[in-house]
Amino acid sequence: MLLARRLGRARHATTIRAVSAKDASIAYQKEKAVESDSCAIVDKGTVGPYRLRRPLKIPLSHRGMEVIQDPLYNKGTAFEPAERDRLGLRGLLPPKVSSMDEQCARIMLRLRSFEDDIQKHMYLSELHDRNETLFHRVVVRHIGELAPLIYTPTVGQACLEFGHMFKRPRGMYFSADDIGQMNAMVQNWPMKDVRVVVVTDGSRILGLGDLGANGMGIPIGKLALYCAAGGIAPHRVLPVVVDVGTNNVELREDPLYLGLKRPRLTGAAYYEVVDEFVTAVLHRWPKTLIQFEDFESSVAQPLLDRYRDKILCFNDDIQGTGATVLAGVLACLRQTGKTAQDLKDQRIVMCGAGSAGVGVSTVIKDAMIAAGLSEEEARSRFYVLEKEGLLAKQGMSPADYDSLAPEQQILAESFDVPTAKRGDSLLDVIKYAKPTMLIGASTVAGLFTEEVVRAFHEGCGGKPIIMPLSNPTSKCEVSASDAYAWTNGECVFASGSPFDPVEYEGTKYYPSQCNNMFVFPGLGLGASVAEARVVTDAMLRAASEACANSVNVEEMARGQVFPSVDRIRDVSLDVAVATVESALRDGLATREELLRPGVDVRAFVEAKSYFPAYVPVVTDPGFFDN
Template sequence: MSLSKFYFAVNQRLQQTQSQNPSNSSRRHHHDIVRAPVPSVLAPKNNKGLNFTMEERQRLHVHGLFPPAFRTMQEQVFAVAANFYARASNIGRYRYLRSLRQRHERLYFRFLSEHLEHVLPVIYTPTVGVACTIFGMIFRGPMGMYVTKYDRGHVAQVLRNWPESDIRAVCVTDGERILGLGDLGANGMGITVGKLELYTALSCVPPHQLLPVCLDVGTNNEELLADPMYIGTRDRRIRGKEYDEFVDEFMQAVVEIWGQRTLIHFEDFATPNAFMLLERYQHKYCCFNDDIQGTSAVGLAGLLAVERITKKKLPDHVIVFAGAGSAAMGVTSLLTKELKTRKLDMERIVKNIYVFDQNGLIVKSRKDVAPPIQPYAKDMPHIKALDELVEKVKPSILMGATSMAGLFSEKILRFMGANNERPAIFAFSNPTSKSECTAEQAYAFTEGRALFSSGSLFPPVVVNGKRMTPGQANNCFAFPGIGLGVLTANAKTIPDEIFLMAAHTLAQYPEEEAIESGRLYPKATEAKDVALTVAVAVAQYLFDNDLGQVHPVPENICKFIVENLYELCNGDSLVEPWKFPDLPRVPFTKDYKIPPEDVKISF
């Protein structure tokens, strides 16, 4: 039999079979059926679990991989909540959420969005700090990019290994100062992951556009170097020129791969490096340091809220900053910029601002004062004890960022209460185990009159029969909105005025009733609305000052932002077909010859 006769016979047999049993064609195996790759269908960003419809399961070839039940997104969220709350500890809940993120990304963020009040302390402070201390034990797979000091000269090559190509924001740490826990080296990846998850959970930035990075430059933590479960390089930290050149290469690689518009969020660098890198890059890249600038926005917002409550202008408040690290210096710097906008000279600005570090009050006679702190040095005798300083200068605002648990003693708190009708006490240090005082102490020792806020949330306290709800002076009220606003405008750089804008927006957010009750900050449940409010204000400022790169400028910035947010519900996994007309065609006849007779072919 010739080949042409063979194909003719096969075709005839197929037509006979289909005419006799039409349903048979749907059951037969055919090599031309295009199958969607199952690993792609079940990848975390595509997986819908039991929310796949039966048609989707069949056409995507995952039918049978799931039981026949169908669940709505809300039913799936309920199942996640049941599993989450069934865990006995927050670290157990953290592990469960990590596994959920690796299976169902959209479901994960939907759950976070609907249960913020209870989830924030798990994926963020204080539990994320605990997770970082045991990160080697709970590491299960890629969460971000590790770039080691041994990758110098090849940083761009390493970053290109990340599977997503449309990166808009990078959160980077070198792990030297994780919260108040110190040098955790490569374990610091947990912080960058948690920060970027809040970009999605609170400001709905698409997660595939976010990249956590840990610069593993070594660690000086002896316990980690001796820990067989440590996941980082077992070597001392690099310093000086070698460190600077490595970070330079990283910054250049980010822009080379993803462009100048990429937002670079610095997180938990040691104070000297934090200030050095910010000064080095702020006007060259689209970057900010959350420990300095994010904290400054939240801190200044709290001070502005105190001003609202007490009806006393900020320059007239006596403020003591306990701690001279990146957080405290960020707040003092932004406070100074705020007071300059009120036409005050530097002498008047620094008059009522006192800075106290581990060696005591910053005074002019000290020789160990870093340049950023020198403007606040006082011409007075050196005071080594914080309680002595509080007794002498009688502050109305006490702000701590020291990681020294219990620094605000009963004596200090009682003195604050005795000298002020509404003493403002900020205990910024994270996690709660490092807080300068607890909410219960602040309220109990001031007869419930304190305006208290902490970095990590404390539970409500009952004092004299009155229920007091502490405020949370946490960066989660600033950086997600700032990030969203910057990404919306495609800003090339982020000027300091952005953080002033964020602080004023955040300070004005609480309603008068909330402010009168002594609550300086929004509730955790309001964090999403706060992020959008801050984002609109930030984007508006960038557009108004010709700092954005979106053209034409949106007429309605809020609408423009909302239309581009990450969707927290599942859409169709199949492309919806549309009606297409039957196009005219020329009938084919056996008179056609290949090649045509009038075509000459030469070889």
Template sequence: MTIVLTPYWSPDEGIQKLKMEGRAKALAVPGLAPPAFSVKAQLDRTLLQLRSKLSPIEKYSFLAQLKQADVEAFYKLCLENMPEITPIIYTPTVGDACLQYSKNYRHPEGLFISLKDKGKIGNILRNWPLVNEARISVVTDGSRILGLGDLGVNGMPIAVGKLSLYVAGAGIRPSSTLPITLDLGTENSGNLSDPLYLGLRQRRPSGAEYDAFMDEFVTEMRRVYPKVLVQFEDFSTDHAFSYLARFRNSLPLFNDDIQGTGAVVLAGLLSAARLVPIPRNEHRILLFGAGSASVGVAKQLMSFFTLAGMSEEEARRQIWLVDSKGLVYVGREEVADYKMYFARRHYTGLPMKDLTEIVKFVKPTALLGLSTITGAFTPEVIRVMSQNTSRPIIFPLSNPVHLSECTFAEALTHSNGTAIFASGSPFGSEVIGGVRREPGQGNNMYIFPGLGLGAILCRAKSVTDSMVEASALGLAGSLSWDERALELVYPRIERIREISADIAVKVIRAAQRACVDNSTDLKRMNDTRLLEFVKSKMWSP
């Protein structure tokens, strides 16, 4: 017998409509609220209550309860306070929310599909109460959550958080979002021994069994949700690449760790390169860390060079990888297949493991960290980087904050204020030489909401590499004159909806050029009309 949990929301249209209108509006009916009640004052009151919480995880829980009680108030608060709330509902706080998920669990927020559901996955997918409204789904198997490792079903807050950013950042309707966690066990011994752990208490299965489960899941997703765009999130490195390749032409699908991260870093590098007084073809990029995100970034950064007229082979030669065993080169032992494209083909020296020595050898102009190794960019590494170029590009991109390869203050101090900086997690501004400097944050939130919105609106049959590249170019071109004057690498997050709309237009045009769009009416619109159309489709609370 299958037991179906009743979700905390009701599929009944009347109740759902009332919920979407927001409890604050309902209370504004005469007699149901105090005489001086107003929606604005209630939002101010809610913000004060949020700020009274002592820890980030308390704030996360408070916002989760607000979202359950009044979805409109939650998103109004988000839109009016993006810099403050984004780090709470996603990185870095979402990492703690995942670690404590089984302990703090209160109510279902998405679908859980386990290995035990093999053979009936379609039935489980149909249990979602808003099955006909779904347009975007974030799917994780919890096997590589941020830099925290295999968390199993405790990865659900990742899917929930990403979809909240789709709503806040691009105006996707809340009722159109579908978080899914695939429970295929876990290799985390702590989870397996935790009496409160909510997932299957077994190790992950073999490759063949995993593949068969994923084949059924994707087949049923296409059947039950033919209008849904799927984002894969936080799959282990081997599965991230293999499942992207296996399924990207079966349904509209992309992997944010590989493609979204690559796009946001490409955009940041394009912005940073404007501040470095050397030609594009003289840049040398060193990536420290060679997992799925890093190799995905490296592949996307090929465009940094090819857009400037360089050949693919010339572009490849400007990119170096360093993994846990050192510089990646052909002939070195234990180099995974997915890294081989960027393995140095003509290196004949001894294995090189020390990052300082590697930086001295490569002489990179840009150093990118995706290693989750705290403090890997030592003062010496930063000083050597500063000898290679007058404006070293230093991007410690690992999440959450405590896993960052260096801090903003360290990058500025040890480069004598010359570093162009962007990180994966947020850092505060710093004053150096009497000048206040603002850090960039290479947050995927700049990319995936607009990419998803564009793909949904043009009803894309697949998400092509050209669509991902278009999102990066759209972001790189979105900085205002004021932001450029301050040498910002990324625009201010307060403008996220404006940025997402512009990116969506560029993504739609790329889909049309690739002939993967199904909404032919959009082809007849010029860019101005298309931008107006995109904005008209963005939900606002």
């Protein structure tokens, strides 16, 4: 029944709107305008006369349909006449030689004719599998429109449907059945210089839970953003699923499920699989960055602790989210006329004592310490609440306190209001602590009531900073419109869910979304370009500060906390440069060119950034060295 219902929904989604020659002409003119507007972000190595661009080398054996069917080399109707002769393509393509603008217009015209987001996702996936350069160029041009289609929120539905929609493999799968074989398996990947691996075990896919091997959609979508937003070349990335089974009984009973149909491994057996995978990847590509993505909380932090001081890796859900929220906090301070150093003077109420709330609190606490506070002083500025109220040692039984995670205990020990005690309500805490920031990671819709927000506004002594981070919108602690209305339009607002602009008493406000996309592509690019030994907290803070400082004057005037999405490549470059500079300061960068005196770090990172543009294609036996 479930399968029939999903297939029925997919069939209904194929309805498209008819388009005309006039529509096509309008779309083409719009694409030309977009390219003109975005020319500032084009890598200088991919502009200028086509014949003078550095050629792409492909195997001597690749000719005819082999070229067309390889997404890394295929240009579709954009192959020049001489290339068609050289590569055996004459007659295999329509005679018209298309420009990139024309191809992009065709893609966007067709994409916008679909009425369902999952159908748009499927169409973009087919383009990704057919022509990587065109796919990434379209995403770069239309990042604001397409990012929600290739990643959150649409990728969640794509993961649910993964086994039912499967057409073509992408990435690699390492399973519990492959123990003892992974060093050999990793040699099956054709590219010799992979620089970024995004891996999931499918145990906590977004808010959807255990999806097992269906979670492959997450690494694929994440790496599409690495390439388009961060400038990592597509032949240098690898999406991976480590399949150790699934506890999702519905998936195990689905005849079309493509993963291991058995309960998840746990304990030592689980870590044995992950250890062998990590070892195999680093044996093949010792300079690669491994990003852990959507691992359930019971293994996410232990895995990070296991590897973070030994290899180049990070966990985006833990470190990336923390860095992004810190960037938002620092940008909020800019909006109130303060600097990063003023972070030490803030008092923060965090609603949510789970891994997200505690993780974000810990990142901000460490930044306060870096700004000059002692550990104890920084701890005392935080009031963390859970469903029972304030998380506080005072008023808590020894058994309950001992049951807390170490990170929770740290935040429950002391407060700058000595009378604070276990179980105090949110409104009580707001009234006696007089916080300057109110952050939500509770997933409780409407938690920030009008009474709470007005009390917060009254007691904060300036512009109130409100950051409801819970996803999706249905679980957000307060809407943007209510936040602006209940603070008389004076709050600085950033949320985990997207909100449309809000008009309040004749003034238009532009809520910002606190999206990891503003940090992880640049962080990954910088760590990769630097060939850093590890990713440190200092590098993450540098990335946060760079992101916060990238909000320009026009965006500040609109009340934005994060930059506009269409500037994502500029932001990623700033973040990457800051990451490299941090690695250099701490002696963690190993790339020889960066260690030379007087090196221009920004120019070096720019030169190493990928921009999707067509270049001449030539056959050469050394193509793997590209």
